[in-house]
Amino acid sequence: MQLSKPLTVPLFVPGHRPELLPKAAASGTDAVIMDLEDAVSEADKPAAHEALAASSALSVPLVVRCNGFGSMWFEKDLEVLVKSPPDMVMLPKAESASHIEVLAQKLGTTMPIIPIIESALGLGTVEDIMAHPSVLQCAFGHLDFSLDIGAESHWEALHYARGRVVLASRLGNKASPLDGVSVRFDDEDIVAGEARRARDMGFGGKLLIHPRQISPAKGVFRPSDDDYAWAKRVMEAVASNASAVQLDGAMIDVPVIKRAEAIIRNYEALA
Numbered sequence: 001m002q003l004s005k006p007l008t009v010p011l012f013v014p015g016h017r018p019e020l021l022p023k024a025a026a027s028g029t030d031a032v033i034m035d036l037e038d039a040v041s042e043a044d045k046p047a048a049h050e051a052l053a054a055s056s057a058l059s060v061p062l063v064v065r066c067n068g069f070g071s072m073w074f075e076k077d078l079e080v081l082v083k084s085p086p087d088m089v090m091l092p093k094a095e096s097a098s099h100i101e102v103l104a105q106k107l108g109t110t111m112p113i114i115p116i117i118e119s120a121l122g123l124g125t126v127e128d129i130m131a132h133p134s135v136l137q138c139a140f141g142h143l144d145f146s147l148d149i150g151a152e153s154h155w156e157a158l159h160y161a162r163g164r165v166v167l168a169s170r171l172g173n174k175a176s177p178l179d180g181v182s183v184r185f186d187d188e189d190i191v192a193g194e195a196r197r198a199r200d201m202g203f204g205g206k207l208l209i210h211p212r213q214i215s216p217a218k219g220v221f222r223p224s225d226d227d228y229a230w231a232k233r234v235m236e237a238v239a240s241n242a243s244a245v246q247l248d249g250a251m252i253d254v255p256v257i258k259r260a261e262a263i264i265r266n267y268e269a270l271a
Contacts, residue, residue, distance in 0.1 A: 004088060004112040006137045006175030007031050008205035008270060009217045010063060014039040015048030018055060025058040027211040028218065030270065033063045036077055037092050045073055049080045061087035063114065068093040069102065078106050088112040088136065093144070095121040097128040104134040112136035114178075118144035123161055130172030137175035139207055140165045143183075155197060166202035176204025185210035195220035222270035223263045231260035231267075 011029040013020045015036045024032045034055070040048045045067075052064060064086040067073035081089065089103060094115030103113055113134045117126055118141035130138060140162060146153040162179070169177045179198035184190045195206050195217045206217050223231070237245045238257055245252045 004061075004136055005030075005269065006204060007061075007063070007088075007114070007178060008221050008266075009208055009214055010178070010205070011208045011211065011214065012039060012065075012181075014044075015051055015064075016040050016044040018051035021055065021058060021062075024211070025060045028214045029060060029208065029211075031061040031063050031088070032058060033065055033090060033207075034086070035065045036073070037065050037067045045076075049076065052080050052086075053084045055084065055086075063088040063090050065090040065092060065116075069095070069099040078103075081107055085111065088114060090114040090116060090139070092116045092141065093118045093122065094129055094138075095119060096125055097132045100129060100132040100134055104132070109134055114139060116141045117161075117165055119148040120145075123164060126165060126168040127171060130168045130174050135172070135174055137177055137204070138165065138169060139178035140180050140203075142180040155194075162198075162201055162203070170202075176202055178205045178207050179203045181207045181209050182213060183209075185212050188212070188216040192216035192220055218270055221266070223267045227263050228267040231263040234260035235264065 008030050010031040010033050011024050011027060012033045012035050013024045015034050021032055021034065034052060036045065036048050055062065064081060066077040066081065066089060069091065085107060089107060089111055091099060091103060091113060094100065094117060100113055100115060104111065111134065114136055115129050116139045117123055123145070129135065142158050143153055145161060146158060151157045165177050169175065182191045182194050191213045198206055199220055205221055208214060208217060234247060234252055234256060237247050238252055
């Protein structure tokens, strides 16, 4: 049984900069992703391993993005992860359920894994990946994916890929996926707009690369105060009635109750 809470607005921190971890944890994010992959040069990867080995508990979950399966650093990452396990592991360029199984065998089946779909092969096997019991939720790396298939990285070009990731997450009975990063962090409207399109399509959150992106992204994925108040009223109405209930001239049925429960859960998680 998966006990870990899915992520909504996790923030990346370069793995060789451990002094940034406490600051990131206090920024309003719901998890800190210590990156051992793209944000760390080859020369700095040993320093990132040392930082992970010396890391201490944070006020939010610590996620480690290791290097990709088959890279020259993957096995070295695993050695450190076994000795200093984080709260979750993020696997970039995931392309097979067997990749997830390798992590599960090394780190234990209770370690939550977040695969990132970043290639045509990864998308082609995403249903199998999402069926693996160690997977908590997945993320979509649209920048690497567009490079892999030779497409533009804008929203319209990758609509099918995003839709398939959302659908595979639902079919695997996993949490709604995380959309990829916004490369702009100096314009809150752009971040909020990209987050809103992802949310409307079924994504449950977004990967972030700068603290300034947290507030606009959280503002999108966190339900409004009005929605929260409505959801509380729904749950109060059904709590005192065993039969069909009306609220504001509408019947409250099972889908309405489930929506209210989700609003309350998401609102309180991002308070």
